[in-house]
Amino acid sequence: MPDALTVLRDTFGFDSFRPPQDEVIDTLVRGDNALLVMPTGSGKSLCYQLPAIVRPGCGVVISPLIALMQNQVEALAEIGVRASFLNSTLDAATASRIEESVRRGELDLLYIAPERLVQPRTLDLLHESKISLFAIDEAHCVSEWGHDFRADYLSLSLLAEQFANVPRIALTATADARTRKDIAKRLGLEDARHFMAGFDRPNIRYSIMLKQNPRSQLLRFLRVEHPHDAGIVYCLSRKRTEEVAGWLTAEGYTALPYHAGLDAGVRAQHQSRFLREEGVIIVATIAFGMGIDKPDVRFVAHLDLPKTVESYYQETGRAGRDGAPADAWMVYGLQDVIKLRQMLESSTGSDEFKRVEQHRLNAMLGLCEITSCRRQALLAYFDEAYPEPCGNCDTCLSPVETWDGTDAARKALSAVYRTGQRFGVNQVVDVLRGKESDKVFQFDHHRLAVFGVGKDLDENTWRSVFRQLVARGYLRVDVEGYGALKLEESCRALLRGDETIYLRKDEKQKPAPKSARGARASLVPEDEAIDENLWEALRERRKELAEAQRVPPYVIFHDSTLRAMAHLMPQSSTEFARLPGVGERKRERYADAFLEVIRDHLDSGEAGPPRQELAPE
């Protein structure tokens, strides 16, 4: 058997394993079973692909995501691994041909959909062939407790019964203790070694800002941070996704809407453009994402607040699967809270369901208003401790200023009380600021003791106070009463003066820059000298190669490889092979094409900073 590290270097072009990849691989190569829970983008696929190459026979990967199989197989073919798939998209003749190559031992990896696997014809095939391992991807689908239960997965218990001597690995990105137990029980993996890697996604930078003018805020973010990058913008409603996509298009971006109400053909077309073209922005409802395996999504932007921390984590997790820097960016405001509460109230769920959902929404609001490290709070929500502030979220990078809002909060709460808990934020703020409006006179609010007691703070500050009081659960927004503010039990201590409260100072909004010119792509880190012309030229070459082969650009090279190329500017095939993500096969196929671009660049006299030395072997 070839040794695992050699395959890692020569075939995959990586220098070292990311823990616990090495241990998982050892376990399978030895012939033992494993259960692996690791976050998206942390490198799960290598854990079965590599042992399948090392062990004699064909590795069988069971995956429910048919759309992904082709991508995976294309990417494997690129590095010289013999892989194929069997699913309903193939015609009978092609399927037979693939079955034949499995029998003859010509494949390293075979991807199969679960419903296909359990057909007698497939089982016969597997019994007649040499199988190196079974990998059960998205293994949480076997648990009714998880959110993606698939009945097909239950029959996978037959693998343990019929192929007792073939090692099995179950993989998933999300499984709490109960789901893990289900997986182990149903797939016969009680004796398997369990590997759990943390939830953290260190390359994702989290930022959550107050929603002021969402469009110009988004535009500013795109122009400054991601002028040419692919990303996803999430909105709550179908109508809004179309409006925002139309507007972004008018601003010069390639932006496509995606939601469940679109015609299936249009949806498929938008998805495929997102995967295959560079720099496409998808504006979507949450319907978009499941089964999208695009590694170079550089940002996920939320224009509306997700309902739960789980959704937020899952949606933002679609950014930066290739491990390169990526942004999770969100704007949120009081209106979001009201809208989500409304949706919840009008849903048909039981009272118990609504209570649980309310609780989860409150956790999401807590994350928005927190003044300490976002990553620590996020991980704590998933019961994971993170020892230090992360240094890669907005609150770490520009610490939030806070102020003693005790007095303001008390005024705000008593104004709600004095006006009878029947009015929304606007009216209560008018009362506090002593505004002599028609509505104030209509309800005699100018006679109240609280009238004008809040003149010292401006309107925006008062709105910020109310938003934070709602987010922290001192006030609630009554949905049936047209957004009337109501006191919650917990506000008593504050009103009595037994509690102090610190509030965050909202940042002032900065205007969007006029144009994208001169802005740098965020994935080129500030401290690495990279010539932008070279970067663009390398991307262009990658695009040509991708188009010629009809594969997505990242199948040729991931951004991280391209970035290293622009940074290190290799000038020989040997130097080229030292780039991360370049194995034997990719060197053979692509070194010349990219070396040419680098040479042209150096010859053009436009080359910027001197090139760095490549480390010797």
Ligand code: ADP
């Ligand atoms: P997952 O299946 O866990 O979502 P992938 O298997 O798609 O993640 O891997 C995510 C990225 O990490 C891919 O770009 C992959 O090439 C890269 N990767 C995996 N293992 C390593 C490694 N040992 N060294 C460097 N990059 C790696």
Ligand code: ZN
């Ligand atoms: Zn942080």
